Amino acid sequence: xxxxxxxxxxxxxxxxxxxxxxxxxxxxxxxxxxxxxxxxxxxxxxxxxxxxxxxxxxxxxxxxxxxxxxxxxxxxxxxxxxxxxxxxxxxxxxxxxxxxxxxxxxxxxxxxxxxxxxxxxxxxxxxxxxxxxxxxxxxxxxxxxxxxxxxxxxxxxxxxxxxxxxxxxxxxxxxxxxxxxxxxxxxxxxxxxxxxxxxxxxxxxxxxxxxxxxxxxxxxxxxxxxxxxxxxxxxxxxxxxxxxxxxxxxxxxxxxxxxxxxxxxxxxxxxxxxxxxxxxxxxxxxxxxxxxxxxxxxxxxxxxxxxxxxxxxxxxxxxxxxxxxxxxxxxxxxxxxxxxxxxxxxxxxxxxxxxxxxxxxxxxxxxxxxxxxxxxxxxxxxxxxxxxxxxxxxxxxxxxxxxxxxxxxxxxxxxxxxxxxxxxxxxxxxxxxxxxx
Amino acid sequence: xxxxxxxxxxxxxxxxxxxxxxxxxxxxxxxxxxxxxxxxxxxxxxxxxxxxxxxxxxxxxxxxxxxxxxxxxxxxxxxxxxxxxxxxxxxxxxxxxxxxxxxxxxxxxxxxxxxxxxxxxxxxxxxxxxxxxxxxxxxxxxxxxxxxxxxxxxxxxxxxxxxxxxxxxxxxxxxxxxxxxxxxxxxxxxxxxxxxxxxxxxxxxxxxxxxxxxxxxxxxxxxxxxxxxxxxxxxxxxxxxxxxxxxxxxxxxxxxxxxxxx
Numbered sequence: 001x002x003x004x005x006x007x008x009x010x011x012x013x014x015x016x017x018x019x020x021x022x023x024x025x026x027x028x029x030x031x032x033x034x035x036x037x038x039x040x041x042x043x044x045x046x047x048x049x050x051x052x053x054x055x056x057x058x059x060x061x062x063x064x065x066x067x068x069x070x071x072x073x074x075x076x077x078x079x080x081x082x083x084x085x086x087x088x089x090x091x092x093x094x095x096x097x098x099x100x101x102x103x104x105x106x107x108x109x110x111x112x113x114x115x116x117x118x119x120x121x122x123x124x125x126x127x128x129x130x131x132x133x134x135x136x137x138x139x140x141x142x143x144x145x146x147x148x149x150x151x152x153x154x155x156x157x158x159x160x161x162x163x164x165x166x167x168x169x170x171x172x173x174x175x176x177x178x179x180x181x182x183x184x185x186x187x188x189x190x191x192x193x194x195x196x197x198x199x200x201x202x203x204x205x206x207x208x209x210x211x212x213x214x215x216x217x218x219x220x221x222x223x224x225x226x227x228x229x230x231x232x233x234x235x236x237x238x239x240x241x242x243x244x245x246x247x248x249x250x251x252x253x254x255x256x257x258x259x260x261x262x263x264x265x266x267x268x269x270x271x272x273x274x275x276x277x278x279x280x281x282x283x284x285x286x287x288x289x290x291x292x293x294x295x296x297x298x299x300x301x302x303x304x305x306x307x308x309x310x311x312x313x314x315x316x317x318x319x320x321x322x323x324x325x326x327x328x329x330x331x332x333x334x335x336x337x338x339x340x341x342x343x344x345x346x347x348x349x350x351x352x353x354x355x356x357x358x359x360x361x362x363x364x365x366x367x368x369x370x371x372x373x374x375x376x377x378x379x380x381x382x383x384x385x386x387x388x389x390x391x392x393x394x395x396x397x398x399x400x401x402x403x404x405x406x407x408x409x410x411x412x413x414x415x416x417x418x419x420x421x422x423x424x425x426x427x428x429x430x431x432x433x434x435x436x437x
Numbered sequence: 438x439x440x441x442x443x444x445x446x447x448x449x450x451x452x453x454x455x456x457x458x459x460x461x462x463x464x465x466x467x468x469x470x471x472x473x474x475x476x477x478x479x480x481x482x483x484x485x486x487x488x489x490x491x492x493x494x495x496x497x498x499x500x501x502x503x504x505x506x507x508x509x510x511x512x513x514x515x516x517x518x519x520x521x522x523x524x525x526x527x528x529x530x531x532x533x534x535x536x537x538x539x540x541x542x543x544x545x546x547x548x549x550x551x552x553x554x555x556x557x558x559x560x561x562x563x564x565x566x567x568x569x570x571x572x573x574x575x576x577x578x579x580x581x582x583x584x585x586x587x588x589x590x591x592x593x594x595x596x597x598x599x600x601x602x603x604x605x606x607x608x609x610x611x612x613x614x615x616x617x618x619x620x621x622x623x624x625x626x627x628x629x630x631x632x633x634x635x636x637x638x639x640x641x642x643x644x645x646x647x648x649x650x651x652x653x654x655x656x657x658x659x660x661x662x663x664x665x666x667x668x669x670x671x672x673x674x675x676x677x678x679x680x681x682x683x684x685x686x687x688x689x690x691x692x693x694x695x696x697x698x699x
Binding site: 385386387389390391392393394395396397398400401404405407408409410411412415 | 493494495496497516517518520521522526527529532533535536537538543546547550551554586603607
């Protein structure tokens with residue numbers, strides 16, 4: 001991403017935000033200030049940038065976005081429909097603002113031995129020493145405009161700290177709800193899983209309107225030694241919206257990170273997931289599903305960075321593309337010098353349901369160690385005629401058979417979500433979405 | 438069982454079919470009446486599986502001549518799913534695996550589709566569960582197979598049982614069993630054929646497509662047809678299968694060609 005000195009669009013975006021109250025933590029204010037500076041120097045990526053080759057976000061620059069207004073009209077039933085039965089703890093943000101009235105009380109998290117709070121809360125000050133080494137340090141913003149913007153607007157956000165050896169069975173649900181058109185919000189999450197702890201976190205982007213807006217999210221996950229984190233990320237933004245998501249995961253010794261991300265919404269979505277296996281024996285499983293139609297574009301860029309020996313990574317990414325939609329997958333596997341006995345597999349499987357649908361898939365292996373096991377593969381195809389015939393020979397109509405097979409293709413990823421009610425709900429959504437009349 | 442006055446379910450006349458422009462079926466004539474069991478035997482490549490696929494309506498096979506009437510209707514007017522709903526069933530030689538769709542979901546969809554066709558009530562998942570478990574007993578199948586993906590990771594024998602389970606659910610008028618015996622050990626063969634026998638009535642009919650006589654020890658055919666090079670070259674009773682088992686197929690071909698030359 002190159003630099004320019006003036007960029008009116010970004011200036012307006014930066015100035016559009018109301019003055020954020022300063023934090024009692026000096027480093028926090030400093031972080032924000034340097035992000036503001038950096039954001040002013042970076043420009044919106046174009047298709048001439050290799051990382052954005054297939055994803056033209058120029059429509060984003062054509063829209064004017066207002067600061068989100070404070071929401072007062074939202075009623076509990078509007079929000080409750082998104083709740084998860086299993087979740088013991090829930091943080092709700094509306095157009096980027098923390099909503100304590102819809103969130104579970106902090107003492108509930110304390111009872112479970114967790115710290116779950118809003119980043120702007122005064123509670124954060126008491127965790128300053130724990131947060132400082134991590135907030136904004138994993139999702140770097142030096143070369144990333146969107147991460148810089150998000151950090152510049154750092155105010156509300158989810159903070160989850162799982163203390164040493166704490167095992168939390170019930171998932172933590174972080175729910176971001178979009179209610180206003182033509183606003184930009186900058187959701188932020190920081191999860192610190194201390195050594196030996198285990199937690200499941202659901203990062204959930206939903207909407208109550210069908211207008212255009214921007215969600216620019218940054219998530220940082222820190223897994224200390226032996227920690228186990230399940231991360232479910234669901235993007236169900238409006239099909240007019242822009243969704244830019246950035247997730248950075250740092251894995252310490254023998255820690256295990258499993259993620260399932262599902263992209264259903266947004267006119268243009270881009271999700272960058274960077275997992276750094278920073279110590280020996282770390283393990284990650286990163287699965288994704290993009291299910292898009294119409295004129296949607298869904299771009300997933302992942303980077304799994306094997307920096308130390310004996311790491312294991314597994315990745316299955318699937319795209320189901322209908323209409324004139326366009327899916328992009330770029331999966332980079334980096335095996336650094338000395339990262340011996342790395343064991344990595346990556347598979348990109350894509351289903352095109354329409355002659356106008358398009359997918360660009362690019363596995364990217366960079367291997368600088370000699371004793372490694374790395375396998376990758378990509379397929380792009382249509383529904384299998386033998387499978388269709390089998391279903392039809394049992395009385396299913398052509399349409400019912402196509403729907404069922406399309407659903408099944410996506411179900412393989414949905415099945416990996418470790419939260420039953422969410423899995424069920426998504427299965428239903430996918431089934432409805434693949435059910436074309 | 439042959440019944441003199443039973444009506445013809447299936448009438449094939451002069452059927453010709455090609456795949457990728459190559460003629461595989463070169464004039465098949467066959468009449469199947471309700472209550473009957475027909476065995477179609479022949480070596481690999483004789484066209485028996487092609488006949489099965491043409492009957493089920495696979496679009497990779499082009500019919501280039503002849504006619505097929507199923508219960509008085511022109512079969513070629515019907516799509517594969519319409520044939521299934523009309524009561525024609527093909528047990529696949531190689532059942533397809535569909536990961537991501539649970540077997541119970543698939544079985545219920547198929548069952549309800551065919552039920553709806555007959556103006557009968559569909560079953561909800563709970564009702565179906567009870568119903569299908571009962572049917573599974575017929576084939577000595579473990580109910581765990583309901584929760585797995587359709588045929589996913591099933592052994593050859595398990596797949597064949599699952600095919601016959603579908604036959605038991607759909608209660609077709611005409612079932613074509615394409616090499617259902619292949620891949621079955623002797624115990625599984627006994628269970629599967631026993632299940633088929635229980636499903637046979639005087640109102641339906643079965644066509645067994647097989648390479649070997651083995652299955653015919655359990656499901657006794659009324660007619661045995663020998664196929665070679667896309668034609669039925671000999672038809673006989675159940676004893677013909679035993680002859681083939683001891684003498685092989687060559688003599689039938691020789692006899693057919695001698696007769697053709699005479």
